[in-house]
Amino acid sequence: MQQIFNFLIRNKNSILFLILFVVSVFLTVQNHAFHKSRFLSSANFVTGGVYSWSNDVNSYLSLDEYNERLLEENKQLRNIISSIRDSLPVDQQLDSTSFEGDYLFRTARVINNNFSKVDNYLTLNRGERSGIQQEYGVITSQGIVGIVDRVNENYSRVISILNSRSRINAQLNNTNHFGSLVWDGKDPNIVQLIDVPRQAPLQKGDTIITGGRSLIFPKGLPVGSIQDFTLDQTQSYYTINIKLFNDMTNIGYVYVIENVNKEEIENLQETNEQ
Amino acid sequence: MNSKLFSNIGRFVILVFLQVLILNNINFAGYINPYLYVLFLLLYPFTGNQSLFLFISFLLGVSIDVFEDSGGINAAACLVAAFVRPNLLRFSFGISYDHQNIRLSATPFGAKLSYVFLMVLIHHFVLFSLEMFSINHILLVLKKTIFSTIFTTILILLSLTLFSKKYR
Numbered sequence: 001m002q003q004i005f006n007f008l009i010r011n012k013n014s015i016l017f018l019i020l021f022v023v024s025v026f027l028t029v030q031n032h033a034f035h036k037s038r039f040l041s042s043a044n045f046v047t048g049g050v051y052s053w054s055n056d057v058n059s060y061l062s063l064d065e066y067n068e069r070l071l072e073e074n075k076q077l078r079n080i081i082s083s084i085r086d087s088l089p090v091d092q093q094l095d096s097t098s099f100e101g102d103y104l105f106r107t108a109r110v111i112n113n114n115f116s117k118v119d120n121y122l123t124l125n126r127g128e129r130s131g132i133q134q135e136y137g138v139i140t141s142q143g144i145v146g147i148v149d150r151v152n153e154n155y156s157r158v159i160s161i162l163n164s165r166s167r168i169n170a171q172l173n174n175t176n177h178f179g180s181l182v183w184d185g186k187d188p189n190i191v192q193l194i195d196v197p198r199q200a201p202l203q204k205g206d207t208i209i210t211g212g213r214s215l216i217f218p219k220g221l222p223v224g225s226i227q228d229f230t231l232d233q234t235q236s237y238y239t240i241n242i243k244l245f246n247d248m249t250n251i252g253y254v255y256v257i258e259n260v261n262k263e264e265i266e267n268l269q270e271t272n273e274q
Numbered sequence: 275m276n277s278k279l280f281s282n283i284g285r286f287v288i289l290v291f292l293q294v295l296i297l298n299n300i301n302f303a304g305y306i307n308p309y310l311y312v313l314f315l316l317l318y319p320f321t322g323n324q325s326l327f328l329f330i331s332f333l334l335g336v337s338i339d340v341f342e343d344s345g346g347i348n349a350a351a352c353l354v355a356a357f358v359r360p361n362l363l364r365f366s367f368g369i370s371y372d373h374q375n376i377r378l379s380a381t382p383f384g385a386k387l388s389y390v391f392l393m394v395l396i397h398h399f400v401l402f403s404l405e406m407f408s409i410n411h412i413l414l415v416l417k418k419t420i421f422s423t424i425f426t427t428i429l430i431l432l433s434l435t436l437f438s439k440k441y442r
Contacts, residue, residue, distance in 0.1 A: 013324050017357045020332045024346030024353060027336075028404050031345025047341050054295050114298075114342070116305045118405055121343040157343065185406075185414070188304070249301075 032119075032165070048111070048155035052125050055111040059252065066252045073141040103218050104258040106130060108138075110251045111155075118185040120160040122146060124254065127154045137216040137257040143223055143246035144168065145254055147216055162188055162248055170223055171211035172200060178211040179240070181223065188248050190227065193240040200238065202229050208242050215262045278319060286334060289314050294341035305418060308426045311338060312397050313433065315355050316390060317378065320363060331356035344405065351401035355393050362392050379438040387431070394426045395419070 008015065059066075108130075112123035126132050128151050138145040138158050146166065150157040159166050162183050170193055171178035177200035179193045193208060206226045212219030224242040232239050259265075289311040297308055315331055335349030342348065366389035367381060378386065402415045402422075 013328060013357075016325050016328050017353060020328065021350055021353050024332070024335065024349035025404070027339070027346030028350065028407070029345070031343075032407060044340070050291075050295075050341075112341075116301045116307060117342075117344065118411075119344070123343075185411070 044152060044155070048123060048125075048152065051111040051123055052155075055109065055125070059109070062252060065250075069141065069252070076141070102259065102261055104260055106132065106256045106258070107253060108132070108156075108256055109253050113249075113251055114160070115162050115188040115249050118164050120162045121149070122158040122160055122251070124148075124156045124158060124256070125154070126256070127152045127156045129153055131258070132156050132256055133258075135216055137259075138254050139217070139221060139257060140246055140251060140254050143244055144210060144217060144221055145246065145248070145251060148256065160248065161191060161244075168217065169211040169213045170208050172196075172202075173207040173209050175200060178213065179238075181242075189244055191224065191242050191244060193242055194232075194237065196238040196240060198231065198236050198238065202226060202238060202240065204228065208240075215259050215265055217257065218259075282314075282318065285314055285317065286330075290334070290337050290341075293338060298342065302425065303421075306421045306425055308429045309394075309398065309401070309422065310426065310429055310433065312352075312355065312394055312426065313430050315352060315359065315397075316393055316430065324360070327359075328353065328356050347401055347404040350404055351397045354400045355397040358396060359393065362389055366392070378434065386434070387427075390430050390434075391423070391427050394430065395423050398423050398426065 106126065108124040108126040110122050111125045112121075114120040114122070122138075122145065124132070124138070132148060132151055134148055134151055136148040138148060144161060146158040146160040146163070147168070148156050149159045161168060161181060164183060164185055166181070166183065168181040169178060170181045177196055179196035181191055181193055183191045196202075204226055208223045208226065210217040210219060210221040210223060222245050224244040224246075227241040227243045229238050229240040231237070293309065293311045297310055300307055311334065314334055318327055318330070331352040332349050335352035336346070338344075338348040339346055366385045368385075378389075381389075398419045399415075402418045406415050
């Protein structure tokens with residue numbers, strides 16, 4: 001017994017090191033598990049407060065640019081309104097405003113944005129109190145940003161599309177061939193669309209939009225344009241490099257999308273399976 | 275004793291805020307960020323309780339992790355760096371470390387450089403390996419480690435020179 005105690009005391013530093021190291025590796029691993037990160041995130045009272053305070057200062061410096069973006073968006077919206085007056089059926093517009101009442105939009109401000117790591121997150125200054133919940137989509141007027149992952153009373157955390165664990169359904173604008181949007185962790189302006197079948201007609205510069213297969217994003221949101229594409233090892237699926245319309249390194253204000261019918265659709269799908 | 279305690283607490287808080295509010299947004303050439311907060315581990319008093327030092331390093335890493343949403347990668351990296359620090363001190367400063375009377379500002383430049391560089395290298399290697407978390411990206415890990423290490427080392431040496439007290 002005495003020897004055991006002596007051993008413990010002599011090696012207390014190494015043991016402490018091992019324990020703490022295991023704790024930090026555990027935190028890392030559970031942070032890698034999608035939707036399961038429970039303990040530490042930037043959507044809490046302290047870090048949210050610090051980020052929103054620093055962002056209050058920073059956002060003054062970019063007011064000009066935000067105004068310009070708003071003007072640009074207003075212009076697009078006005079164009080749509082004027083085309084509606086012609087009483088012709090509106091084609092699918094490459095814009096976030098062409099959806100009927102199935103989706104509810106809320107605004108939020110990005111108070112923290114990462115893009116240089118492999119797993120990037122954003123923090124928004126709105127939370128449960130403003131009606132935001134897990135699995136709501138997040139977009140800007142130019143493209144998609146990510147999916148809400150954790151919600152706190154006043155802040156929420158978003159899994160950026162620049163995250164190795166993000167998989168979003170997307171498709172070609174011209175045809176209905178679809179694939180999954182992933183990121184290889186290299187360039188914050190380029191994401192990859194994988195598992196697109198070989199039959200799909202591809203051309204550089206073609207537009208990629210969100211597919212309607214997930215309940216998170218409406219169909220038809222602009223994502224980016226094709227930069228180049230290669231066949232994968234099995235020679236049957238394309239891997240496409242996509243240049244994002246959105247500048248992920250510079251996001252000020254975003255829209256959070258709620259799918260109003262989500263629960264209903266999920267119930268229906270569940271009854272189908274039974 | 276007390277002034278040492280307060281200056282360490284102050285350094286802890288200032289470095290965490292400096293890191294998360296300013297340095298994490300530099301993204302030089304797309305992905306290179308300096309991790310200046312390693313400076314805390316370098317300057318922490320060389321004598322004294324090693325267990326406490328390990329625990330404080332863990333705390334420092336976790337504080338950065340919470341802000342960065344990165345799980346526990348900074349905590350693990352800080353821990354490893356803190357754990358190997360006595361060995362590195364002995365390696366870089368030799369006999370004078372055992373006599374416990376070194377001051378970082380009064381050491382020869384070569385010894386200081388090797389101490390800072392090795393600490394930063396070990397810290398960054400653990401950090402980026404855990405960040406990628408896959409053996410397939412080992413080249414990217416090495417690339418990030420090397421470039422960020424150079425950047426951080428330069429910044430740390432500069433701030434050591436800037437804020438060194440002159441003992442005459």
